[in-house]
Amino acid sequence: MARWDQIFSLPVQNPTLPEFSSADLVWSKVEGYRDNIDRLALIPYTRVDDFVRGESSNKDCPTSFHVEARRRKAKEKTYKAKVDGILEYILYWCSFGPDDNRKGGSVRPCRSTYVPKKNNAGRPNSKRGCRCHFIVKRLIAEPTVALIIYNHDKHVDEKGLPCHGPQDKKAAGTRAMFAPYISEDLRLRVLSLLYVGVSVETIMQRHNESVEKQGGPSNRDDLLTHRYVRRLERSIRRSTYELDEDDDVSVSMWVESHQSHVFFYQGFSETEPFSLGIQTEWQLQQMIRFGNCRLLASDSRFGTNKLKYPIHSLVVFDSENKAIPVAWIIAPRVSSGDAYRWMRALCNRVHAKDPLWKVAGFIVDDPFADITTIRDVFQCPVLFSFWRIRHAWHKNIIKKCPDTETRVEISRHLGQAVDKICRKQGTATLFEGLMEHFVNSPEFVEYFRAVWSPRIGAWTSALQTLPLASQEICAAMELYHYQMKCRLLNERDSEAYQRTDWLVDKLGTKVHSYFWLDEYTGKDDFARYWREEWVSGLTSFRKALSIPDSDVVISGMSAKVTDKCDVNEVHVVWSPSSHFGVCSCSWAQKGYICQHMIKLAQVCRGNRTAKESVSLLQYYHALVDLLHLPPGDSLFRDYAASLAVSVEKQINALGNLPKSDASEGTVQKQVAGEVATDLDGELSKMPMSRDRGRACSENAEDAISGSEMEMDPSLCSTKAGADDVTSTVQNETDMATENHERCAKRLKFCSTRAREYVDE
Structure with a gap:
């Protein structure tokens, strides 16, 4: 029992690295069986694979670890909570x-039937008697923790x-x-290259x-063989998404064989709706x-129709x-209870890798989210993206x-x-009048x-x-929507769209491969294989930044923008100062906001001919809300609290006199009560109430960071605005200073009275 008490007293180590090795852990030596000393460490069970990958990536001795033996108890049974279970x-x-298949090497008795091949040139490189191994135990008492026993960490043979x-x-x-x-x-x-249609010969x-x-092979990846790539291509060609005639059973079989890609799964039942969350290891890293x-943004309704x-x-x-x-959730409907479960599962999976991970803001595109x-x-604060409804309106207007x-x-x-509604100058009744106006x-x-x-x-x-x-952000979401449409909804047989196993399989193979290749720097080497599904590049917003102002000509309610690739082609934009403009380019005809509309909106705002966004x-x-939040509610309250702590420490130091415990406790209670009363009375006189400060803080929480805005510094640089800000800040500072002086005097008086109590 002393051994297990010592083991359970060890800290659970969780390095904030995508992959980590034994060098990143602090190992403890605990007495084991047969008077051996085991080298132990505790890590979260969900990070065992990260440890295996990190240990395999040893620069001094690159290798790979395989499962030599495994014993697992059935999940359905209940077990007694034994300490060593x-x-x-x-x-x-x-x-x-x-x-050890080298000449003169030893082979285990169970492998004694091995017959060497005639051409054994490759065999000495595969099994060479390495003794490096470690054991992973998942305990009944702590199922979320993995105990690693790593006694043989040197890559040596029996001779050392x-x-x-x-x-x-x-x-x-070799x-x-x-x-x-x-x-x-x-x-x-x-x-990924095979899934998108690149041939084996081209890859090699x-x-x-x-x-x-680079002058020859320098690592294992440089020794890629034609045979290996051909074998992968054959497995892809022979695979099928329809694992069973029943769609429900087929999806369950896929989930069972792709556990590492599933972070949440709720099977088909009469009481609970189907829900499946997919996230590959690469998506988790991104x-x-x-x-x-x-x-973090949400595209909530792709493929509804x-x-x-x-x-x-x-x-x-x-x-x-x-x-x-970074995650795909497939479900017939997303209710509040279902959303909480898969969101919590996804967040827990990320925190298992990086406990300090935190998102700055979450963008939704559905008002019912x-x-x-x-x-x-x-x-985190929640923001709203209007791209979906604008795209739907514009596409149907064109159609x-x-x-x-x-x-x-x-x-x-x-x-x-929409602009009036966002500025709180109108309601939904504006659309009724608009529809009556366009009865034609x-x-x-x-x-x-x-x-x-x-x-x-x-x-x-x-x-x-x-x-x-x-x-x-809206431009980026529109490009993603178009990429998904090209890469997923391109089947010749439309009946496949009604099968969930087809959807799950294609998301995890072809669609995932296209997005992986978008981030691959060497994708230009396969340019001749590019098709419409490979569409990538910059977003409309980034493209608009590269359009020079000289290519823009505004004339009344329309404007002309010269094409960057073909100077003889000119795109006409109507309502140039609005994001609801109409452009003659092909991208805008599909319902998306194009680079020409974004560029014209930027030019009009720069010329002060359009309202700010x-x-x-x-x-x-x-x-403005932050400006009117007085420092007395935060800075000086914290200062007063720290000063009160200092006074308390002085009282405790003076109270270490030879007195009875009862009298000492009474004195401390009296002092603490009077100090708290004086502090509350003084701080309550400050001009800003706690409720108002809290409301301002909540408004500030949902504010968008300045880096996400197209800000014009000249809007804040007028003399009148500067005078207003200066006078406001000066008044608030004087008031806060006065409050601080009164509070300091009161605290000094309280500390004096506290000393008198102690002296008595």
Whole structure:
């Protein structure tokens, strides 16, 4: 029992690294069985795979660990909570052992039937008698913790000599110099290229060219073989998404075989709706990398009209502000209870890798989203993106209104109505008057009243209560929506859309491969294989930044923008100062906001011919709320509290006199009561109440950061504005200083009285 008491007293170590090795842990030595001393460490059970990968990536001796033995108890049974009870036992061994197929090497008795091949050139590199291994135990008493026993951490054979890697002189010139298998990154790259249609010969040709440029092989990945790539291609070609005729059973079989890709699963039942959360290891890494202290956005209703179940995507934004999907949730409906469960499961999975991970803001595109759950799980402000409704309106205007003049008028009136609602100068009744005004466009009016009139109230409420996301975020979400449409909804047989197993399989294979290749720097080497599904590049917002002002000509209610690639092509934009403008380019004809409209909006705001954006207006309001929050509610209250603590320490120091415990306790209670009474009386006289300060803090919490806005410094640099700010700050500072002086005098008086009590 003393051994286990000592083990359970060890701290659970969770390094904040994607992958970690034994060098990143602090090992403890505990007496084991047969008077042996075990080298132990405790880590979260969910991070065992990270430890295995990190230990395999040893630079001094690259290798790979495989499961040599495993014992696992059934999950359905209940077990007595024994101190030394084991739920799971896993023995990981270096892949260069434990057998030794070299000349004169020893083979375990169970492998004595092994017959050497005639051409054994490759065999000495695979099994060389390495003794490095470690044991992982999952205990019944602590099922969330993994106990690692690592007594043999040296890559040596039975004689104690290096048996592979750079330290083994006999391994020079053979594959035993490197790891036995290619890295996961190269494997994922090859699979992605195969899924998108690149041939085996092209992959090997590009790979061999890169190895020749660097002067020969320097690691295991450089030894990629044609046979290995061909084997991967064959497995992809022979695979099928339909694992069973029953769609429900097929999905369950996929989940069982892809446990590492599933973070939440609720099977089909009469009481609970189906729900499946998919996140690969690469997506988890991107979520930690680009989601920490940054924005996380939601695309909640992709494929509603075509797929059996819509896809709810969570995306982060890379260095170029392009959207990267980090999780896909497939469910028929997302109620508040269901959303909480999968959000909590996703957040727990991220925190298992990085406990300090925290998102800066969560962007929703659905007014019916569970805002309370999002704030509760992610502990961040919630923003609202208007891109979905704008895209739907613009696409149907192009489709149902063939006349350009009618398109421009409807778009302009819709933009004005939305702008007034966001500025809290109008209500949903604005749309009713707009529909009556355009009775000459019956198709669009009928569409609007049938689809949007029943729910326009919820959208209006969201626009007025939640801060709006920036235009750059909207452009990134539109590009992601178009990429998903091209990469997922391109099947010749439309019946596949009604099967969930097809959707799950394609998301995890082809769609995932396209997004992985978007971040791959060497994708230009395969340019001749690019098709529409490979569409990538910068967002409309980033493209607009590269358009020079000289290419823009504004004339009344329209403008012309010269194309960057073809100077002879000119794009006409109507209502240039509005994001609800109409452009003649192909991207705008699909319903998306194009680079030309964004550029013209920026130019008009720079020329002061257009109003500032609603996002910027909300940002200014948040700054005003912060400006009117007096320092007395925060800074000087903290100062008073720290001074009170100092007084208490002095009282305790003076109270260490030879007196009875009863009298000493009475004195401390009296002093503490009078100090607290005086402090409360003094601080209550400050001009700003706690409720008002809390309200301002809540408004500031939902404010958008300045980096997400298109800010114009000249708006804050006028002399009148500077005088107002200076006078306001001066008045607040004088008032706070006066309050501070009174509070300090009162505290000094209280400390004097405290000393008198102690002296008595």
